[in-house]
Amino acid sequence: MNKTVLVTGASQGFGKLIAKKFQNEGWNVIATMRTPEREFELTQLSNVLVKRLDVTNTKTINSAIAEGIAHFGKIDVLVNNAGFGLQGPFLHSSEEMVKKQMDVNVFGVFNVTRSVLPYMQQENNGLIINFSSIAGLVGFPHTAVYNATKYAIEGFTDGLQYELNPLGIRLKLIEPGAFKTGFVSSMDRPEVPDNSIYKKGWDATIAQINAMLGEGQDPQEVADITYLAAIDDTDRLRYLVGDDAKQIMEGRTQMDDEAFKTMLIESFNL
Numbered sequence: 001m002n003k004t005v006l007v008t009g010a011s012q013g014f015g016k017l018i019a020k021k022f023q024n025e026g027w028n029v030i031a032t033m034r035t036p037e038r039e040f041e042l043t044q045l046s047n048v049l050v051k052r053l054d055v056t057n058t059k060t061i062n063s064a065i066a067e068g069i070a071h072f073g074k075i076d077v078l079v080n081n082a083g084f085g086l087q088g089p090f091l092h093s094s095e096e097m098v099k100k101q102m103d104v105n106v107f108g109v110f111n112v113t114r115s116v117l118p119y120m121q122q123e124n125n126g127l128i129i130n131f132s133s134i135a136g137l138v139g140f141p142h143t144a145v146y147n148a149t150k151y152a153i154e155g156f157t158d159g160l161q162y163e164l165n166p167l168g169i170r171l172k173l174i175e176p177g178a179f180k181t182g183f184v185s186s187m188d189r190p191e192v193p194d195n196s197i198y199k200k201g202w203d204a205t206i207a208q209i210n211a212m213l214g215e216g217q218d219p220q221e222v223a224d225i226t227y228l229a230a231i232d233d234t235d236r237l238r239y240l241v242g243d244d245a246k247q248i249m250e251g252r253t254q255m256d257d258e259a260f261k262t263m264l265i266e267s268f269n270l
């Protein structure tokens with residue numbers, strides 16, 4: 001029997017490539033997204049079921065999971081990929097913006113995980129792959145809230161292993177650097193007034209982030225590593241993806257806090 005993966009945020013970016021990668025490897029795929037009526041590619045593929053799922057809406061989560069299981073029999077792997085970036089000075093980010101960022105990137109992962117667990121527990125088998133980021137390991141300028149969401153995912157995934165491993169359920173983290181997806185155009189950015197003390201630094205950060213992500217690496221690498229993580233039976237938890245992420249982590253482990261901070265300030269032209 002084919003294995004089945006459920007992917008969140010499969011409308012574009014990593015999520016769509018992950019859905020196609022698993023399908024191409026012979027898996028059944030429950031490709032979930034907020035607006036399935038706009039999807040015309042995945043719907044053409046065999047063994048792909050496209051379903052509506054908004055990670056902030058429990059009703060859509062429960063029905064996508066139930067319909068996926070009714071169709072394919074089970075869910076072997078959950079890929080919690082859906083997410084977006086809030087980027088900008090915290091002082092200019094409204095409570096509503098911050099809450100939305102936490103709701104999607106953190107509570108969204110909690111929500112989908114909570115709903116899929118009873119099925120995996122019943123099978124005494126399952127794998128949950130959560131999307132973190134290099135931003136889940138290192139803080140970046142004007143990225144504090146996004147950093148907080150990905151640090152939360154790191155902690156959640158790391159800690160949850162001890163509760164779920166005894167139930168036959170394993171966890172893994174994907175930690176990409178900057179890859180070319182819809183991430184930049186989907187970003188939420190607060191207005192930064194001209195008289196803000198952050199104006200100069202924020203303009204420099206935008207230029208840096210747009211350059212890093214705009215010229216970003218090929219996202220297929222992330223989809224391929226996600227697949228490798230899914231078939232990796234070892235207890236390896238973290239998969240750092242991208243030369244940039246590896247270079248940053250090397251610096252982070254070699255430098256002390258002060259030297260690393262100075263290096264980032266200089267490289268962001270703050």
Ligand SMILES: NC(=O)c1ccc[n+]([C@@H]2O[C@H](COP(=O)([O-])OP(=O)(O)OC[C@H]3O[C@@H](n4cnc5c(N)ncnc54)[C@H](OP(=O)(O)O)[C@@H]3O)[C@@H](O)[C@H]2O)c1
Pocket residue numbers: 008009010011012013014015033034035053054055056081082083084085104108131132133134175176177178179180181182183184186213216
């Ligand atoms: N690209 C990078 O460089 C990078 C680096 C590190 C980590 N990441 C992480 O990788 C993941 C995927 O991002 P991406 O780069 O592929 O960006 P993307 O192209 O913007 O795709 C993001 C996906 O998340 C979905 N999404 C957003 N809010 C949602 C919600 N409430 N419910 C369900 N789906 C929702 C989007 O759906 P809609 O089409 O409906 O908006 C879209 O399918 C995110 O968790 C991101 O934080 C990205």
